Amino acid sequence: MSRSLKFGRTLAALSLVALATVGCSNRNDGESATTQAPAPVDTDAPVTSDGPDTTDAPTGPMFGTMASPCGPATDAGVPTIADGQNGGDTIKLGTANDHGYEGSPGLTIEMLDAAKAFAGWCNAQGGIRGLPLEVVDLDGKLFAVPPAMEQACSEVFAMAGGGWVFDDQMYPRFHECGMISFSGYAVTAAASMANGKIQPIPNPANEKPSQWLNWAKATYPDAIKNVAILYGDFLTTKSVADQLAATMKAVGGFGEPVYIPYNPAGEANWTPFVQQMKSKGITYMSFVGSDGNFVQLYKAMREVGYVPEVVLNDANFYTEVMTAPGNGESSEGFLARTMYAPFEEADLFPGMASYLDMMATYNPEGRVAGLGLQATSALLMFATAANSCLDVNNNILERECVLGEAMKISSWTGGGLHSETNPAAKTAPKCGIIMGVKGGQWTRIYPEIGSADDNGGGWHCDDNGAVTIEGDFGDVTAGVDPTRPN
């Protein structure tokens, strides 16, 4: 316990917050990385629309389905970095994370791990036109975001691939020092709606992905009449539960949910929760919190002999914990949505294969997980936008120019790491996959590959795959500086 005793923390619960808002699956599956992943250089892969294609060598190295944005200097020579933007011989990129928080050691370190691997992968090809990348660890330690933000202001050219759980604490300093961010994820409404930043997988405060709920509505029209939402009783997780309920309402057809709060610091006995759901005849359940608690609830449901007909959670439950030895059996039938390429299908998704291979080659000790994948997508986007900027800005790298170029990207999959998004419009993704636990393993449930519901690349997309929700989910203006161009 150090300093703050961190213990406590309660904190564990906080990790939930991070997880609840974004997907965060955690898997160090070295085996799949080495046995399944094709080499990152995969010239056969089709090039899809991944933003402005700024590389002039379509047959060069690839990341998944996109041409690598990294390479040696062009004829114009090694680029320079604009004055006063922490330039030098390297492009310093700050990756925000909270791994130093002692109540939950290693919190979101997968993003930093991915950034380090990405820098290794990119620098091996020459960096960004000959300028190598250098990753700076911006450790917010949960409660120390302001000092980490100051560190960013004084050390880095841009923030890329990271995020803090309490990310609204970075404002207004973020704008004062003219920082830009290619965020791996955003938690608070202030950060998700802020300017001066772009996110490869946007999560606007008032618009939520709904493809998974549309699927539940179509597949289990009766079960969704009796809904329970279990959530950790924290303001932040409560807010996530409220957003889920609002999304269900916007999708329509769902019964009024029964809210069941649990103690995020842990429960000594999960049976009463199961009994409560059983006596209310719940047929559809969603859980907002941490996968560790959820696994225990599932085991209690098995003991009582009552499992709701549908148990479908958000993407942060698509994790190894659910299928870890000793857990997989009781989790049978559990469903989670994902907007990532499934880790189990690296042979079908070159982007996933490239990510696993990059981690195995350049940071084999690093943690492989969903947020790492979001970080990689953000870094790819930075590198892509940096190239575009150098083209139009006399080979000088400049913050607003890089962000401005990124803002032109209206279709993005991170080389096939995740479903298609529109970062420029900052809209929620409309495509997804439903994964389920079968025989102790994560297995694709929907859409079946090649079926009519497969809208290409194994994804199912709905026109109404994202819905606007109503309610107050935080201050959406706190991170906006109206004087900035982007």
Added chain:
Amino acid sequence: MQELLTFTIIGLSTGAIYAVVASGLVVTYTTSGIFNLAHGATGMLAAFTYWQLRFDWDLPAPVALFVTLFILCPLFGILTERFVMRGLQGTSEVVKLSVTVALFAFMIGAANWIWPSDSGRQAFLKFFEGNTVSIGGINVSWHKLITFGCAILVAIVLRLLLFRTRMGVAMRAVVDDRALTELNGGRPDRVAMFAWAISAMLAGLAGILLAGEQQLNIEPLVLLVINAYAAAIIGRLTSLPMTFAGAAVLGLLDAYYLQFSDDSWFPQSIMGFGISGIRASIPTIVLFIALLARPQSRLRAGVVRFREQNKVPTWSTSIMGAVGLIATTVAISGMLTRSNTLLLLNGFTFAIVALSLVPLTGYAGQMSLAPLTFAGLGAIAMSKLPGDGNLLTLIAAVVIVALVGALVALPAIRLSGIYLALSTAAFAVLVTKLIFNQKQTFMSGNISVPVLDIPFIEINTPRGRLILASFAFSFLGLGVVAVRRSRLGRRLIALKDSPAAAATLGMSLTRTKLAAFAISAGIASCAGALAGDKVSPQQYDFTQSLPVVLLAVVGGVGSVGGALFGGLLLGGNSVLATVVPTLKNVAKILPGTIGVTLGRNPSGAAAQIGDAFRTLLNRWGLLAFSAGGAFLIWVLDAQYIISHWAFFIGGIFWILAVTPNLVAIVDGTSRRRYLAGAFLSIGVVVSLSIDWDNAVDSTGKRLIALILIIAFFGVGTQRLAEESPRLHRASPDAVGLTADFTDEELDHAERELGVVL
């Protein structure tokens, strides 16, 4: 009806877990007089160990259980008693409780270090996972039946042990009257060792049973145990049957709450405040009620002398210290990066919270485990009150929180010692669950506390806020000194030294206690009200208060300097982990490690450091020399003759190594003092002349070099300048005492007596 039966069975199965935990607490308390806050952490470590043996190394369950429960746990208990707890005799409840907090911190750090989180690891399975039997229409797992069985078995075995065996009788005798037991030939140390071994076994058993329901998660394993404290208190920390009844009540209340909370007659909110936090607070509420139902604690007559001692601060030292602190902060803050400035600011915030414990704990001897709760209330008041952070808003916030502090103390006032500490813990948990966890207070997760608005002064920069914090600490610190030197201060001390005597002389204990709580709450509220930034409720969580209390005691809760030292240490520890990544794991267990040594120096670190400087008192020439030297080093830096790093390292060296040695060198009589002076001079030159920025490539290594230089030259000089080695012989007066005096105690006694050997 069927449903009621179902929930009754469920409730009893929860209660069984609490029963096992609580009985361990009771055994420790009845046999050693120490309420072990680290009980849950012990169970957590045992659960991890069992997991390692059983699931990672695949040993058969009986073998893994035997090794964990009958070999490792008792060993751990014995070592804890021998090397940590035995040294605590004669210290106050505050120190005792703090040491268990330190132990708690140490074990959590160790678990983090040994078993870094790994989501894909093999699950911790229940005993016979998947097997259930149907009882009263509900399936009950074998694991829960085993838990039940263990609870009953533990009850029977403990009963037999305590009442039917010689060792059991000895254990009870030691608690009743240690001295009397000793006179009758009992061996209290051995008995205590045995008790700690049993207690660790019970903790381990509870941890393993709980982990089956919980998985390997440090936090819940440690914190769920806190619920069991309520059961232990219902048993008044002595009665095992009552403890078991209490555990059953807790489990049943929890289950019934879940059953009825959705019924239409059940209120969902009170005055707009959601009450979903009530369920998690049930144990705390029960704890509070059980505490209040306790008979008024009896005043103990007789001499109660504690080993920790603090001198009355003089005005001249205090004012010099305050001015010096502000001046140093102003000078140093100009050289820090904005990022480091904010980290240091964090340390000052903790220092102010620690300061709030000085009048309450240090002077009045009343323990509070909720200092950060008051800081959180201060933050809320500052942000919600009109005025946008002007001085009047601050004053209003402080007054309001001080009143709340007095109000809280009112029901708790009949309690003392450990019971009082637990009631403040209960208050902290209730506020966290029912007030902080509300939209009305912390919105959707955090609020902005305005920066203090003082006319004509711009504070809203990291440096401005740091200087404000140092000013606030100095101001409040002088206030605390003023209290100490006043009538009220003497009453507070009387309350600590001998409540019985104070009451006999007509002093109102209640009013004095209320004053202490109000002052403490007011000071703590400043830490929140001056946050000047966005704050979240988790920062003020009960569990965050524990390290603050610990570090305040480590620094020395009896003095303002101790609070500053403890606060900065708490803030600085995270800096250490940042700048020296290789020391990260050491940093995890550092505060805990320092804390468990409290038995040796219960007055705290600041008092020890203070002793080193005390020789300089009234030596104006030497003081001027010291201050002049520090100023000169600053001038060298300001003129760019030396680098910032040389200034930093040279300056610290000057203060910590040179200044305390001045008296010995100047006053010495032997020739060796010249040698000592020369040796020290070399140290000064070395620390100032090395090109730190280039010769050493990381901040961490520079700090390590600094520590080594101070140790080598500072301690070396001390040894050289020493007149002659002192000889400690056992005094004839000490014949018959079980323990020899330590060097510190002899030193102290010699100084008090004016004898120099």
